[in-house]
Amino acid sequence: MQTMTDIPRATRERIISAASKLFYSEGIRAVSVDAVAEKAGLTKRTLYYHFRSKDDLVAAYLGARDQPNLSLFRRWFEEADGGLPAKVRAIFNRLARNASHPKWKGCGFLRTSAELANLPGHPAIKIGVAHKKKFEAWLRATFEEAGVTTAAPLARQILLLLDGSFAVVQLHRDPTYMETAGEAAFSLVGAAMKAGPKSGQRKR
Amino acid sequence: MQTMTDIPRATRERIISAASKLFYSEGIRAVSVDAVAEKAGLTKRTLYYHFRSKDDLVAAYLGARDQPNLSLFRRWFEEADGGLPAKVRAIFNRLARNASHPKWKGCGFLRTSAELANLPGHPAIKIGVAHKKKFEAWLRATFEEAGVTTAAPLARQILLLLDGSFAVVQLHRDPTYMETAGEAAFSLVGAAMKAGPKSGQRKR
DNA sequence: GCATGTATACTAACCAGTGAATATACTCAA
DNA sequence: TTGAGTATATTCACTGGTTAGTATACATGC
Numbered sequence: 288m289q290t291m292t293d294i295p296r297a298t299r300e301r302i303i304s305a306a307s308k309l310f311y312s313e314g315i316r317a318v319s320v321d322a323v324a325e326k327a328g329l330t331k332r333t334l335y336y337h338f339r340s341k342d343d344l345v346a347a348y349l350g351a352r353d354q355p356n357l358s359l360f361r362r363w364f365e366e367a368d369g370g371l372p373a374k375v376r377a378i379f380n381r382l383a384r385n386a387s388h389p390k391w392k393g394c395g396f397l398r399t400s401a402e403l404a405n406l407p408g409h410p411a412i413k414i415g416v417a418h419k420k421k422f423e424a425w426l427r428a429t430f431e432e433a434g435v436t437t438a439a440p441l442a443r444q445i446l447l448l449l450d451g452s453f454a455v456v457q458l459h460r461d462p463t464y465m466e467t468a469g470e471a472a473f474s475l476v477g478a479a480m481k482a483g484p485k486s487g488q489r490k491r
Numbered sequence: 492m493q494t495m496t497d498i499p500r501a502t503r504e505r506i507i508s509a510a511s512k513l514f515y516s517e518g519i520r521a522v523s524v525d526a527v528a529e530k531a532g533l534t535k536r537t538l539y540y541h542f543r544s545k546d547d548l549v550a551a552y553l554g555a556r557d558q559p560n561l562s563l564f565r566r567w568f569e570e571a572d573g574g575l576p577a578k579v580r581a582i583f584n585r586l587a588r589n590a591s592h593p594k595w596k597g598c599g600f601l602r603t604s605a606e607l608a609n610l611p612g613h614p615a616i617k618i619g620v621a622h623k624k625k626f627e628a629w630l631r632a633t634f635e636e637a638g639v640t641t642a643a644p645l646a647r648q649i650l651l652l653l654d655g656s657f658a659v660v661q662l663h664r665d666p667t668y669m670e671t672a673g674e675a676a677f678s679l680v681g682a683a684m685k686a687g688p689k690s691g692q693r694k695r
Numbered sequence: 696g697c698a699t700g701t702a703t704a705c706t707a708a709c710c711a712g713t714g715a716a717t718a719t720a721c722t723c724a725a
Numbered sequence: 726t727t728g729a730g731t732a733t734a735t736t737c738a739c740t741g742g743t744t745a746g747t748a749t750a751c752a753t754g755c
Binding site: 319320321331332335340341 | 713
Binding site for chain 1: 516517520596597602605606609611644650651653654658659663664672678679
């Protein structure tokens with residue numbers, strides 16, 4: 288069973304791809320379902336065969352960004368040289384480079400949840416909440432592995448700086464704010480390590 | 492001249508008041524001009540007599556929030572006890588109390604600019620940019636007066652934490668993130684003062 | 696009679712979602 | 726192998742409702 292059935296799967300993903308580009312660059316309510324269908328090269332009625340509603344489509348758009356986004360941050364962290372503070376700072380610096388691209392429009396999760404703030408139970412918002420929670424959990428685990436005793440609040444502080452830089456850079460279109468946030472993160476992680484690292488774990 | 496002309500002014504402000512409530516709680520594109528007119532107790536046509544377009548109305552909504560918002564932050568800072576780090580932290584703690592109110596929906600400037608991110612020249616976005624710049628400038632001046640040598644980057648870092656907490660708390664509906672941001676701000680300001688305060692200025 | 700302000704009633708476009716028909720491809724019995 | 730039947734996938738054409746903005750007329754006070 289299901290031998291050739293991944294051809295329709297391709298259609299579904301083509302729709303999500305078109306929706307991603309439009310929703311991310313224009314916003315949710317600014318993009319009509321017709322516009323998504325046209326961008327995907329098919330009819331609105333076909334789109335409604337694959338998705339129950341526009342809300343479902345929005346949720347699929349964010350759902351498709353969840354894992355790739357987290358992987359990217361993890362990869363940036365792992366590829367960076369230096370100690371823990373420098374590796375955290377590297378995430379901000381890599382992000383600053385991305386943010387200077389004209390198509391960059393901030394964090395899709397935050398922008399969507401800001402636009403749909405009047406619909407608290409919206410499925411897309413749940414996905415955004417889960418995404419940010421996963422990122423925070425990864426940070427906390429990373430800090431714990433490094434022996435930082437204040438891993439939980441430190442992870443929150445880094446998250447706050449990251450999401451703050453998303454918001455501020457999206458507003459001012461000035462990626463240097465992201466580097467400033469990276470320096471603040473560097474300071475906070477460094478201070479937390481001085482205060483209470485189990486002083487093992489200093490690999491390499 | 493202009494003796495009784497403040498009666499129409501009252502109408503204009505009634506419209507802005509209605510627009511503020513609706514735009515802030517529901518979002519820009521989610522609120523129709525008819526809805527604003529109805530909330531203000533008059534006709535859409537009358538509204539269009541006082542405002543050229545919906546975009547103008549949105550700009551007026553944010554423009555009316557600019558000074559009061561800044562004054563509030565300044566007042567919170569001035570009313571707080573303790574040294575500079577504690578006074579900065581107090582802003583976050585006061586904000587956390589506000590954020591626990593069910594009507595709280597984050598920062599109107601940030602949410603509007605997120606929703607209108609596809610319209611870079613929009614007048615409302617310009618107002619949002621100016622607002623955040625004013626706040627940053629006030630922070631920097633405050634730090635400079637206290638003799639902090641790294642006043643400029645420190646002001647940016649505090650701004651990043653503040654806007655980060657707006658975004659995160661609006662997403663998770665958990666004001667404790669704001670207190671965490673306040674602790675981070677406390678640390679950063681404290682570290683900056685230890686590094687380079689001209690060690691005068693310690694009033695009171 | 697002339698400025699300002701307010702209301703009624705309208706337009707032209709747009710939008711989320713659907714009904715009904717059609718095309719394609721896979722299954723299974725003869 | 727073939728042909729009828731069935732589930733999957735797609736399209737055209739439509740509906741009912743909403744939206745930003747306007748043409749026109751009416752009121753009110755100077």
